[in-house]
Amino acid sequence: MNTIKSTVAVLLTTSLLFGCGQKEEATPAADKTEKTAAASSNLDQVSAEYRDYAILEIEEFVKETEAFTNAVISGDIEKAKELYAPARMHYERAEPIAEVFGDLDPKIDARDGDVDEKDWGGYHRIEQGLWEENTTKGYEEYAEQLMKDVNLLRAKVETVEVTPELLITGAVDLLNEVSTSKVTGEEDRYSHTDLYDFAANVQGAEKIFSILTPALKEKDEALVTEIDTQFAVVYNLLNEQKQGEDYTLYDKLDKQEIKELSQSIDALAEPLSQIGIVTEES
Numbered sequence: 001m002n003t004i005k006s007t008v009a010v011l012l013t014t015s016l017l018f019g020c021g022q023k024e025e026a027t028p029a030a031d032k033t034e035k036t037a038a039a040s041s042n043l044d045q046v047s048a049e050y051r052d053y054a055i056l057e058i059e060e061f062v063k064e065t066e067a068f069t070n071a072v073i074s075g076d077i078e079k080a081k082e083l084y085a086p087a088r089m090h091y092e093r094a095e096p097i098a099e100v101f102g103d104l105d106p107k108i109d110a111r112d113g114d115v116d117e118k119d120w121g122g123y124h125r126i127e128q129g130l131w132e133e134n135t136t137k138g139y140e141e142y143a144e145q146l147m148k149d150v151n152l153l154r155a156k157v158e159t160v161e162v163t164p165e166l167l168i169t170g171a172v173d174l175l176n177e178v179s180t181s182k183v184t185g186e187e188d189r190y191s192h193t194d195l196y197d198f199a200a201n202v203q204g205a206e207k208i209f210s211i212l213t214p215a216l217k218e219k220d221e222a223l224v225t226e227i228d229t230q231f232a233v234v235y236n237l238l239n240e241q242k243q244g245e246d247y248t249l250y251d252k253l254d255k256q257e258i259k260e261l262s263q264s265i266d267a268l269a270e271p272l273s274q275i276g277i278v279t280e281e282s
Contacts, residue, residue: 047162049211054094058157061090065150069143072126072136081130085193086245088123092200093207095177096170097160098153107149111186121145124188131190168275171208174201175269183262185250195247198261199238202268206231209272216275223271230268237264 064087071080091098091109099105106115108122121142129139181187182198209227217224237260241248253261 046167046211046215047164050167050208051097051160051162053207053211054097054160054162055157057090057094058098058154061087061094062150062154064090065147069147072130072143073140075136077130077134077136080126080136081191084123084127084130084191085188085196085247088193089196089200089203092197093204095174095201095204096166096208097157097162100160100166101153101156104149104153104156108146108153111189122149124190127188127190167208167212171205171275172269172273174205174208175265175272177201179262179265179269183258183265188250192249192251193247194250195238195241199247202231202234202238202265205272209275212275223274226271227268230264230271234261234264234268237261 064083068080068083068087071077071083098108106119106122109124110120110122111124112120112128114120123146125142126139126146129135129142178198178201182194182201185192185194187197188194209231213224237257238247241253241257
């Protein structure tokens with residue numbers, strides 16, 4: 001059993017020990033067997049809960065991508081622009097699972113320069129046409145291929161094994177992605193809809209944290225409180241840039257606003273990354 005998987009097992013076993021404190025004492029061997037079986041059962045439950053969440057997000061991604069690509073193919077540029085960012089949020093929330101398929105993720109989500117020019121397609125290729133060239137003409141084939149790739153992703157996601165590694169590293173990786181690409185404005189460089197992706201990554205990380213929270217509270221409630229507090233700080237800053245369901249375009253933010261968002265993500269990522277360390281403590 002590797003370190004991360006051991007970490008989650010310890011976390012869940014610890015929570016079971018607290019819950020069984022009032023039960024009749026079992027023999028040491030029987031007690032150990034019972035706790036191991038219960039921890040395994042809880043691991044399965046936690047993994048299943050996240051898997052259901054991620055699949056639901058991918059299903060919504062399929063639906064909204066279909067509407068987006070239909071708008072591109074029909075030449076409705078304003079509709080395509082309207083649908084672009086909200087559709088991508090579903091992908092960004094479920095990215096720990098979506099990125100398992102290394103062949104599909106670049107086809108769907110690669111930015112200019114991430115892949116060879118001849119291989120570049122997907123959302124950001126179409127984004128360039130919509131905002132930089134202000135047209136859908138010539139982008140119909142990219143829309144058709146994007147829809148095929150997203151449908152394939154939905155089919156393949158059923159095969160994903162949600163592991164403890166994916167849960168713990170997934171939450172931190174989502175925040176790291178915000179701090180390395182979203183906060184710089186590189187992700188949606190033509191539409192400047194970066195805050196939609198920013199928010200979705202945070203929401204995806206929060207979901208993983210919330211699934212692990214009941215067990216984590218038994219080990220370190222103060223850490224849970226700190227993480228909750230830092231999530232609230234991030235959401236408060238994001239809400240300041242939100243009107244209804246729409247976020248401020250990223251190029252409209254000033255340097256101080258960007259700095260505050262960046263610092264809030266760093267302040268959240270630090271305690272979130274401690275989950276593994278804390279659960280390994282005796």
